[in-house]
Amino acid sequence: MSSIILYCLLTAVVALVAGIVVGRQLAGKARLDHEGEAQARAQQILRDAEEKGNRLRDEKIKQADERLEQSKNKFKTLRNEFDQESRRLKAELEGELTQRRQGVVEQEQSIKMLTETTQRQLEQLQKKESDLERQREKNQTDTQQLRDKLESQAEKRRLDHEETMAELEEKQRDADEQLHSVQRQLETIANLTAAEAREQLVESLKNEAQIQASSYVKDTVAQAKLTATKDAKKIVLETIQRTASEHAIENCVSIFNIESDDVKGKIIGREGRNIRALEAATGVEIIVDDTPEAIIISGFDPVRREIARLSLHLLVKDGRIHPARVEEIVAKTRKNIEEEIVEIGEKTIIDLGIHGLHPELIKMVGRMRFRSSYGQNLLQHSREVANLCATMAAEMGLDVKKAKRAGLLHDIGKVSTEEPELPHAILGMEMAKKWKEHPDVVNAIGAHHDEIEMTAMISPLVQACDAISGSRPGARREMMESYIKRLKQLEETANGFKGVNQCFAIQAGRELRVMVDAENVTDERAAELSFEISQKIEKEMQYPGQIKITVIREMRAVAYAK
Structure with missing residues (x-):
């Protein structure tokens, strides 16, 4: 307020000084003629300056009052908000403190109950321990009494046994004497020696045995008539097996000179x-x-x-x-054979002019050399299909390289080492897809037996060429394929048991030789394992004749001298 007044005074003084200066100038110019007019003007200027100062003072005072009122209102609002927040925080703190007090009380009660429960359990354990100690002492006493009783009984039985043995020996001597006496009496009465009586007894037993044997033969013949059909079927099955084995020998043997x-x-x-x-x-x-x-x-x-x-x-x-x-x-x-397989695969793809084949697929192409399909060499069949596909694709204006590639790989699923339950076409398709073959080649492999829909132009070519190669006279023998599948199923059945290391089907499938781990399979378990394998084969497979399961358990000790 004082600053406003001071400002107004200074303004008035400045105005006054300005008026005096102006007045003096005017007076200097016309001090004689206009002195009265100058004085009047000076007074007017003074009045105007005073009025202006008063107005400015009133405005500043009014503005200051308004600002003061606003500050008071704002302070009042902040004070109210502060009071509300304080009350809220106080209420929250009081509630939290109440909860904590309640939690502490509950924990104290839980600790008290737990302490009482622990004390009771400790008392019960001490009681049980004392009871067990008394029981142990009683058992020791009873055991000692029982041991003494058993020792006395054993001593008594030993003495009784000795007396009994003596009596038995005496009775045996008496019986022998009586037997000799009766034998002499019988010889006297029957006028026969012991040897003659024995011969007559043997003769009578022979006659009786002949009668029983005749009756047994009649019963056997009757039983044979009832089971003649079953025996005849068995003979037929064994004959089929011998015929199949001769066919297998023709295709499954090698001669080492x-x-x-x-x-x-x-x-x-x-x-x-x-x-x-x-x-x-x-x-x-x-x-x-x-x-x-x-x-x-x-x-x-x-x-x-x-x-x-x-x-x-x-x-x-x-x-x-x-x-x-x-x-x-x-x-x-x-190891050398594995290397040779890779060489065969590489030579095959070079001969056919196929490039960019994955190394795993090259290895599988080489394995085809040692695999047959219905008696037909699989690699020769695949090469033939590849050449047929290339010729047809050239005549029809299709991609020759894709057709030849699909023809070579169409039976790649037959040489898989895993041999899952999937058809070989689907398995080959998955393998080709895994090793990044062209989608047309993948489709041709999977569709050549109509397992999936044909979407590539070369797919019908592969199917037709596969049929041409396999249907020519003398190309395939169905019996050989089923025979090999049966042998592989035999080996897979035995390999599914725990502890089996290796399994080989030999004797044209009439014997299954199983090698087991000697450390994990005992002799008793080996016998059980052969029985379990035989039962599983009977339930899951069909075969002529019988199959011998031989389980071999060999223990080896290996050490190295350094």
Whole structure:
């Protein structure tokens, strides 16, 4: 307020000074003529300045009053808000404090109850411990009494046994004397010696046995008439099996030629240990018979037969033939065969002019060399289909390279190592898709047996060429394919049991040889395992004749000297 007044005074003073200066100037100019007029004007200026100062003072005072009123209202509002927030926080703190107090009270009550429960349990445990101590002392006392009683009873029984044995010996002597006496009396009465009486008894027993045998034969014949149909069916099944095995031998054997029959003894080894080791390592059957300068290798898997043949060649050439050497040579040969499979695959795709094939697919193409389909070599069949597809695609103006590629890979699912339950066309399609083959090639592989819809132009070509290659005279034998499937199913059935390391179907499927882990399978478990495998085969498979399941458990101890 004072600043406003001061401002007004200063304004008035400035106006006054300005008026004086103006007045003096006017007076200087016309002090004589206009002195009265100047004074009047000066007074008017003073009045105007005073009025202006008063107005400005009133406005400033009014503005200051308004600002003061606004500040008072704002302060009042803030004060109210502060009071409300304080009350709210106070209420919240009081509620939280009440809850915490209640929680503390509840915890105290829980701790008190837990303490009482623990005390009761401790008292019960102490009581049980004392009861157990009394019971233990009582048991010791009863045990000692029982032991003393048993010892006394055992001593009494021993004495009674000795007396009984003495009586029995005396009675035995009396019985022997009576028997000799009766025998002498019978010889006197019957006028026969003991030997003559024995002969007559044997003769009567023979007559009786003949009568019983005749009756048994009649019953057997009657039973045979009732079961004649069943026996006849069994004979027919065994005949079918022999016929199938002869057909299998024609397609599932390899001949290993030797220079001299003296080598056969080395291959067999002492008590047959060498030949058993070779059969166990390769999974084939080695037949050493009277065939001059030849050993027969039998097995449905051509890869196994080739491994066995090459292993025999290396063993005979080296001259050192024993089980450890056999396993070493077989492992080396198996590795060489894998390398040869890759070489065969690479040579095949080079011959057909196919480029950019994935290494895994090249390896599977090589495996086709050792796989047959209905008696037809799978690699030869696939090469033939590839060439037929290329020729047809060229005549129809289609992509020759895709057609040839699809023709070569159409049966790739048949050489899968996993061999799931999927059809080989679907499996081959999944494998081709996995290794980034063209969608047209993938579709042609999956659709060549109508498992999926044909969407590529080359798909009908692959299907038609597959039928042409397989339907020509002498190309396939249906019996061979079903035979191999049955043998593979035999091996898969046994491999599904825990503890089985390897499994081989031999003897044209009439014997299943199972190698188990000696550390995890006991002798008793081996016997149970052979029975369980036989029961599963009976339930899940159909086959002629019977199958022998042989479980082999061999314990080996290996150490290395360094």
